Amino acid sequence: MLQNALTIADLKEMARRRVPKMFFDYADSGAWTEGTYRSNEADFADILLRQRVLVDMTDRSLASEMVGEPVSMPVALAPTGLTGMQHADGEILAAQAAEAAGVPFTLSTMSICSIEDIAANTTKPFWFQLYVMRDRAFIESLIGRAKTAGCSALVLTLDLQILGQRHKDLRNGLSAPPKFTPKHVWQMATRPFWCLEMLQTKRRTFGNIVGHASNVGDLSSLSSWTAEQFDPRLSWEDVAWIKSLWGGKLILKGILDPEDAKMAIGTGADAIVVSNHGGRQLDGARSSISALPGIVAAVDGQIEVHLDGGIRSGQDVLKAVALGATGTYIGRPFLYGLGAGGREGVARVLEIIRRELDITMALCGRRDIRTIGPDILDRAPRLDELRA
Numbered sequence: 241m242l243q244n245a246l247t248i249a250d251l252k253e254m255a256r257r258r259v260p261k262m263f264f265d266y267a268d269s270g271a272w273t274e275g276t277y278r279s280n281e282a283d284f285a286d287i288l289l290r291q292r293v294l295v296d297m298t299d300r301s302l303a304s305e306m307v308g309e310p311v312s313m314p315v316a317l318a319p320t321g322l323t324g325m326q327h328a329d330g331e332i333l334a335a336q337a338a339e340a341a342g343v344p345f346t347l348s349t350m351s352i353c354s355i356e357d358i359a360a361n362t363t364k365p366f367w368f369q370l371y372v373m374r375d376r377a378f379i380e381s382l383i384g385r386a387k388t389a390g391c392s393a394l395v396l397t398l399d400l401q402i403l404g405q406r407h408k409d410l411r412n413g414l415s416a417p418p419k420f421t422p423k424h425v426w427q428m429a430t431r432p433f434w435c436l437e438m439l440q441t442k443r444r445t446f447g448n449i450v451g452h453a454s455n456v457g458d459l460s461s462l463s464s465w466t467a468e469q470f471d472p473r474l475s476w477e478d479v480a481w482i483k484s485l486w487g488g489k490l491i492l493k494g495i496l497d498p499e500d501a502k503m504a505i506g507t508g509a510d511a512i513v514v515s516n517h518g519g520r521q522l523d524g525a526r527s528s529i530s531a532l533p534g535i536v537a538a539v540d541g542q543i544e545v546h547l548d549g550g551i552r553s554g555q556d557v558l559k560a561v562a563l564g565a566t567g568t569y570i571g572r573p574f575l576y577g578l579g580a581g582g583r584e585g586v587a588r589v590l591e592i593i594r595r596e597l598d599i600t601m602a603l604c605g606r607r608d609i610r611t612i613g614p615d616i617l618d619r620a621p622r623l624d625e626l627r628a
Contacts, residue, residue: 241254242254242580242581242584242585242588243588245580246592248552248553248573248576248593251573251580251581251585251588251589254576254579254580254581254585255267255575255576255577255579255585256268256579258431258433258434258579258580259326259327259434260418260424260427260434262409262412262413262414262418262424263322263325263326263414263579264579265409265412265414266321266325266414267320267326267572267576267579269406269408269409269520270406270519270520270523271404271405271406271519271520271522271523272404272405272523272524273523274523275519275523276516276519276522276523276524276525276527277518277519277520277523278519279519279526279530279550280516280519280527280528280529280550281550281552282550283527283529283530284529284552284555284556284559287529287559287563287617289555289558289559289600289603289604289616290604290605290615290616290617290618292603292604292605293605295605296607297607298607300598300601300608301607301608301609301610302314302597303609304566304567304609304610305566306344306511306544306546306566307393307489307491307567308489309344309392309393310342311344312341312594313342313343313557313593313597313609314557314561314566314567314568314609315343315557315568315569315590315597316343316344316346316367316546316567316569316570317334317335317338317343317344317346317570317571317574318346318548318574319346319347319348319369319395319397319493320348320571320574320575321349322350322351322352323348323351323353323575324351324352324353324441324443324444324447325352325418325444327434327437327578327582327585328434328437328438328440328441328443329353329357329441329443330352330582331347331348331352331353331358332353332357332358332361333578333582333583333586334574334578334583334586335347335361335362336361336362337574337590338586339362339363340587341587341594343590344366344367345358345362345367346366346368346395346569347366347367347368347369347391349369349370349371349448349449350448351446351447351448352416352443352444352445352446352447353447354448355368355382355385355386355389356385356389357443358389359389359390365390365391365392366391366392367391367393367394367395367491368382368386368389368391368394368395369394369396369397369493370382370386370394370395370396370397370482371400371470372396372471372474372478373453373469373470373471374471375453375454378452378453378454379482380485381452382448382452383482383485383486385448385452386486387487391488392488392489393488393489393490393491393510394482394488394489394490395491395513396479396490396492396493396509397493397517398492398493398494398495398500399493399494399496399515399516399517399521400521401471401473402467402470402472403467404517404520404523406520416444416445417444417445437582453469476503476507479492479507479509480507480508483507483509489510490508490509490510491510491511491512491513491546492504492507492509492512493512493513493515493548494513494516494517495512495513495514495535496514496525496526496528496531496535497531498534498535498537501514501539501543502538502539504539504543510543510544511543511546511566511567512535512539512543512546513546513569514528514531514532514545514546514547514548514549515547515548515549515569516528516531517549518572519549527549527550528549528550529547529549529550529556529560529563532547532560532563532564532565533563533564536563536564544566545565546565546566546567546569547560547565547567547568547569548569548571549569551570551573551593552573553592553596554592554593554594554595554596554597554598554600555596555597556568557593557596557597558597558604561612562612562613562614563614563617564614570589570593573589574586574589574590576589577589597609604616
């Protein structure tokens with residue numbers, strides 16, 4: 241069945257049929273009107289590619305580096321909360337698929353499987369994403385646990401000091417584990433394969449939080465706990481504190497403005513991620529891909545620039561690289577694959593993106609991803625605006 245999926249959209253529809261609505265909607269939603277969520281994806285279509293012919297297309301390579309780590313292609317799995325609710329033990333399965341594919345996996349603070357779960361079920365270092373909370377002793381503990389687990393990079397999310405309003409989550413009464421209301425029971429009962437898998441695991445709540453944090457209040461509601469614990473006072477000074485605690489490679493995720501990108505240079509971070517949190521925070525903000533060229537120009541090579549948001553194909557990866565990203569992240573695509581078929585579904589997502597990236601690069605007349613630049617792009621109605 242998975243081999244019949246030719247696109248990320250195919251896997252999305254398979255996931256929709258297998259995952260309870262409240263969890264599928266959590267992955268497939270944005271804030272307020274979801275305008276920014278939609279533009280993240282739609283704005284890639286305005287960037288056109290130059291087709292080249294009669295060039296040697298043999299011996300192609302997608303291999304590159306992200307923050308000094310070799311990757312089989314410039315793609316990482318983004319940190320996503322509640323991944324283990326798309327499929328039982330979802331973070332473990334996704335990390336294993338990423339390891340097999342030679343790309344980084346990033347574990348979210350708000351994961352179902354814990355840091356220790358991932359370390360025990362993988363053989364190579366993974367990345368850990370950090371949310372800063374009011375309880376700074378807990379943050380120090382989280383960072384220490386990531387170091388003990390051998391994580392090779394810390395991804396600090398900057399754009400979730402408060403939670404953007406996501407109407408679908410509020411209407412669905414999202415929780416982990418789910419509440420046994422008639423509506424939720426019906427959603428689960430109509431997804432028997434999901435239920436069977438979930439019955440076979442004990443990992444059904446926030447593995448990095450439960451049993452580790454003190455005085456956290458009610459964890460059954462993601463939004464209420466986030467409002468209680470996430471720290472709205474987070475500032476640039478805190479980045480220096482986190483850098484000193486961590487001591488390793490640091491990636492700052494959530495940059496959308498050139499001025500913030502310039503501020504990030506002085507923090508000692510190794511990379512920034514151009515991201516609007518998948519359109520889940522400030523609805524009405526510009527898309528990640530439209531913000532990318534201006535940020536690349538602003539930092540002028542002083543810090544590595546990655547892109548997160550809207551990527552649904554290997555062509556999108558190539559366009560982001562052409563506009564200056566040295567790496568990209570996929571969140572929803574791998575969640576669709578996970579919901580559709582577990583580890584094999586994530587592997588299928590990465591296979592689809594790799595094939596599309598490879599073929600598109602060849603048809604643009606290039607053999608090595610490291611040679612890709614804006615010259616592979618054709619004029620498009622909004623390309624000048626994207627470069628501004």
